[in-house]
Amino acid sequence: MDPRSEVVLRQQAFLSGSILLVNAPCDELNSELTGTVKPHFWTWNFNELQYFEAQQSPVHFGTDLPEVSFEQAIVFVPKSKELLNYVLHQLVSRMAVGSSIFLVGEKKGGVERAAKQLQPFGKSLKLDSARHCQMWQLVTEKTVTAKPLADWAQHYTVQTPKGELQISALPGVFSQNRLDVGTAVLLPYLSEVTSGKIADFGCGAGVISAYLAKLNPKNRIFALDVDAFALASTKMTFEKNNLLPEQLEIKAVRGIEDAPLFLHAIVSNPPFHQGIHTDYNASENLCKTSRRHLKSDGELWIVANRFLNYPLLIEQSFGQCTTKADQQGFKVLFASTQKKS
Incomplete structure (x- = not known):
């Protein structure tokens, strides 16, 4: 299993309800999440779409957020700083104030830099640091209006x-x-x-x-x-x-x-x-x-x-x-x- 997913599983106590997993790795995370969690995946990578469909996981492919409703989100840090900004804006525009967005990534993938991008939206806290990865929690304090693509x-x-x-x-x-x-x-x-x-x-x-x-x-x-x-x-x-x-x-x-x-x-x-x-x-x-x-x-x-x-x-x-x-x-x-x- 991807080490980022292992860190998510270590912090399952924070997860509940309908969760959108963004840019998630192709591994067994979906099957390991507990019954109280209802995951939905969002990817913009066509190969990853094939993987999640083969796993019969609910998945959306595209540049836009899926139409499904979700209470929490887990973002696996993308390589691009600009892309992470886009994703965070999209999520915050759809989520109620006080919702949790979790950020998880490898240290060599720039997760600490990425965590700073949470600051405009509310308070963030480092939940875990293991497997050369980190997991952060943002509790939103505002909402934003989604800008056109x-x-x-x-x-x-x-x-x-x-x-x-x-x-x-x-x-x-x-x-x-x-x-x-x-x-x-x-x-x-x-x-x-x-x-x-x-x-x-x-x-x-x-x-x-x-x-x-x-x-x-x-x-x-x-x-x-x-x-x-x-x-x-x-x-x-x-x-x-x-x-x-x-x-x-x-x-x-x-x-x-x-x-x-x-x-x-x-x-x-x-x-x-x-x-x-x-x-x-x-x-x-x-x-x-x-x-x-x-x-x-x-x-x-x-x-x-x-x-x-x-x-x-x-x-x-x-x-x-x-x-x-x-x-x-x-x-x-x-x-x-x-x-x-």
């Missing part, structure tokens, strides 16, 4: 060969404040991507999706991500740039296995973080198995840290891998399913 987005401008793009990025989304180096290295090569049905795997705030749509109004973009906030950001970015809504299809995915078939191209600045932990599974699977989602003359375009072994994985699947660029610590990699004559 769009108000939480940060905006920045990206210069492209086709003019400016306006980017909207919600809390917790990769590269929320500025264009990341990897995507900046990839952008000049996107004009070489074959036109048609294109997947942007790990779409984030939608920089790649929006630019591909801008390059050719006939391109149909499938924006794929595990994170509900990323998908919502991509939609906002399209709207902000007045791109045709029919060009975009947004889809929550577990990994590349959920991508459409018969794509003309897959383009990706692949993800490698799962919460505070590094996880290369999704990007390695992309290199190994994306071929089956491409047409017979389909293309794979990836930008990745130069130290990663992606060229070898792509070569094993496609028979070849071309390095289009190697700069600022990143490589732009290209492969095609086209058989060489």
Whole structure:
């Protein structure tokens, strides 16, 4: 069991009634909670949704709070400070004054920093410190009015060969404040991507999706991500740039296995973080198995840290891998399913 869940179980005496568990780990916590507790889960990670559904746990996936009523909440600290602010505001807007919100997280995950974010809403108290984790209790002393999701987005401008793009990025989304180096290295090569049905795997705030749509109004973009906030950001970015809504299809995915078939191209600045932990599974699977989602003359375009072994994985699947660029610590990699004559 996740050590954070173990700490929650140590403090079960504080828990009662209907409880919303936010960003909870995928473990046996639900089955270990006592009968007086009625848990409901809220996640924005599509893989976690699959887990909780398989456990037959009541679960809601999305950027918004579930419609269910709850008396208490347990927040497992997310990596992003801004995302925690959003979550706390949402919870306090729905809960009666005097309600308890519990915060639990790993010390290396910044739980002590996160506990300070409770202060605007009431008195907080450290309940436990064990398993390299801490658990805090906030008793709310006020209520707040929930702000619309769009108000939480940060905006920045990206210069492209086709003019400016306006980017909207919600809390917790990769590269929320500025264009990341990897995507900046990839952008000049996107004009070489074959036109048609294109997947942007790990779409984030939608920089790649929006630019591909801008390059050719006939391109149909499938924006794929595990994170509900990323998908919502991509939609906002399209709207902000007045791109045709029919060009975009947004889809929550577990990994590349959920991508459409018969794509003309897959383009990706692949993800490698799962919460505070590094996880290369999704990007390695992309290199190994994306071929089956491409047409017979389909293309794979990836930008990745130069130290990663992606060229070898792509070569094993496609028979070849071309390095289009190697700069600022990143490589732009290209492969095609086209058989060489």
